[in-house]
Amino acid sequence: MRNVFLFIRRHFNFLFFLVLQIVSLSFLFRYNKFHEAAFMNVSTELTGRINEKYNGIEYYFQLKRTNESLVKENIRLRQLLKENYEAPDSNRRLVMDTIRVDSARSILKYNYLEAKVVGNTTALQFNYLTIHRGFAQQVRPNMGVVGPQGIVGTVVNVSENYATVMSLLHRQYKVVVKLKNGAERGAIEWDGLSPLFVTLKDIPKSAKVAKGDTVLTSQTSSLFPANIMVGTVYDIVPDNASNFYTLKVRPATNFFNIEYVYVIDNMQFEEQKRIEDSTRKKVQ
Amino acid sequence: MSELLKNTIRFILFILVQVFILFKMPPLHRFITPYLYYLFILWLPFSLSRAGLTVVGFIFGLSLDYFSKTPGLHAAACTLIAYVRPFVIGLLISQEGADKNYISPSIVSMGWAPYATYVIVLTFLHHTWLVLLEWMSFGSFLYFLGKVIASTAVSLLLVLLTELLFFRKQKFRTNTI
Numbered sequence: 048m049r050n051v052f053l054f055i056r057r058h059f060n061f062l063f064f065l066v067l068q069i070v071s072l073s074f075l076f077r078y079n080k081f082h083e084a085a086f087m088n089v090s091t092e093l094t095g096r097i098n099e100k101y102n103g104i105e106y107y108f109q110l111k112r113t114n115e116s117l118v119k120e121n122i123r124l125r126q127l128l129k130e131n132y133e134a135p136d137s138n139r140r141l142v143m144d145t146i147r148v149d150s151a152r153s154i155l156k157y158n159y160l161e162a163k164v165v166g167n168t169t170a171l172q173f174n175y176l177t178i179h180r181g182f183a184q185q186v187r188p189n190m191g192v193v194g195p196q197g198i199v200g201t202v203v204n205v206s207e208n209y210a211t212v213m214s215l216l217h218r219q220y221k222v223v224v225k226l227k228n229g230a231e232r233g234a235i236e237w238d239g240l241s242p243l244f245v246t247l248k249d250i251p252k253s254a255k256v257a258k259g260d261t262v263l264t265s266q267t268s269s270l271f272p273a274n275i276m277v278g279t280v281y282d283i284v285p286d287n288a289s290n291f292y293t294l295k296v297r298p299a300t301n302f303f304n305i306e307y308v309y310v311i312d313n314m315q316f317e318e319q320k321r322i323e324d325s326t327r328k329k330v331q
Numbered sequence: 332m333s334e335l336l337k338n339t340i341r342f343i344l345f346i347l348v349q350v351f352i353l354f355k356m357p358p359l360h361r362f363i364t365p366y367l368y369y370l371f372i373l374w375l376p377f378s379l380s381r382a383g384l385t386v387v388g389f390i391f392g393l394s395l396d397y398f399s400k401t402p403g404l405h406a407a408a409c410t411l412i413a414y415v416r417p418f419v420i421g422l423l424i425s426q427e428g429a430d431k432n433y434i435s436p437s438i439v440s441m442g443w444a445p446y447a448t449y450v451i452v453l454t455f456l457h458h459t460w461l462v463l464l465e466w467m468s469f470g471s472f473l474y475f476l477g478k479v480i481a482s483t484a485v486s487l488l489l490v491l492l493t494e495l496l497f498f499r500k501q502k503f504r505t506n507t508i
Binding site: 059060061063064067068070071072073074075076078084085086087090091093094097101166168169170171172173175204211239240241242303 | 351353354355356357358361364381382385386389392393396397398399400401402403404406407410411414464465
């Protein structure tokens with residue numbers, strides 16, 4: 048026993064160093080797997096506040112571009128208003144059923160919550176955004192996040208007033224998307240090479256793909272409503288050995304100057320998840 | 332200004348510079364991530380005990396981690412260089428007792444060549460451990476090597492600029508032993 052104590056005393060520094068290394072590695076691997084780490088909630092609140100202070104200054108430099116992108120989005124949405132569509136009178140004119148609108152509350156699936164981006168990185172391998180909207184403002188983990196131009200990521204961590212969003216530019220991010228022409232589904236990932244491009248995989252070679260094709264969200268992802276812009280096909284990476292395409296996609300969202308995002312609350316997510324989980328249990 | 336206050340201010344400044352300037356810059360190349368923050372550990376005073384250094388390194392790395400949302404990544408690398416630092420200093424210090432006569436490692440206290448070696452060795456160690464952890468699950472050895480070398484080169488350039496811009500005058504202290 049005495050020798051044990053002597054050993055610890057003699058190699059105290061080295062053992063101490065080992066302990067700290069193990070602690071940090073366990074933090075790292077735990078976070079990469081489950082997105083939880085000690086003090087993460089407290090620290091998100093604190094770093095969020097500092098990020099917000101910084102954003103208060105940086106925001107002015109982006110005002111013009113932010114305004115532009117919001118105006119563009121407004122125009123796009125305005126064009127969808129039903130007053131803009133008027134068919135010439137005929138006896139088969141389509142009439143909007145107004146009763147449906149009243150009862151629409153119960154069938155509303157997606158609810159949009161606006162949020163300001165206060166922190167954002169693009170230069171790392173694991174990029175996250177911090178948004179100024181948290182648990183107290185109805186944000187929960189696993190909600191999709193879209194920007195004015197296209198999808199941005201998924202909420203992974205929520206504190207009282209802030210939330211962190213795993214960006215599309217994250218090595219572990221994966222989302223199901225589809226091609227606009229043909230609706231073949233595939234998965235978007237990031238290979239960590241350039242923040243300007245992401246990779247679209249698992250599209251079968253039977254699909255017709257051309258450069259410039261639009262990529263949209265698929266309703267099977269359940270985090271995002273269908274048909275939200277993801278990006279456009281920039282290049283088709285030649286790969287003759289595989290039955291699937293590897294496509295280089297340019298994301299629609301500009302991650303360098305994003306200021307506002309919308310968190311998407313899928314109100315029917317719980318129900319869908321419950322039935323999927325119970326099915327999985329039954330099969331096993 | 333007392334050493335403790337000075338180092339506390341440095342702690343905050345280095346974290347802020349790393350998070351809000353170097354991490355915000357649009358990446359130059361996929362191999363390059365500019366790191367400067369670890370210079371804080373290289374500038375810590377000689378008088379800190381080994382265990383103390385390791386703890387400071389761990390806390391410093393972890394606070395950067397909470398900003399970049401990678402808990403443990405920078406903490407592991409910082410703990411490593413903070414632990415190795417005394418050995419490297421012990422090997423490189425040229426004059427007898429320089430670590431007693433001066434407060435912290437610098438060009439003045441150690442001399443150009445030993446200080447440069449000290450910075451290069453620890454920078455390389457820090458980047459190797461950091462990139463290794465980052466790329467553990469992603470493979471590609473060439474990528475790992477390229478990123479370590481390119482990031483080390485850029486970091487060394489940044490360190491050089493910082494040393495020239497913020498030249499630390501160091502008084503020779505006698506009768507302190």
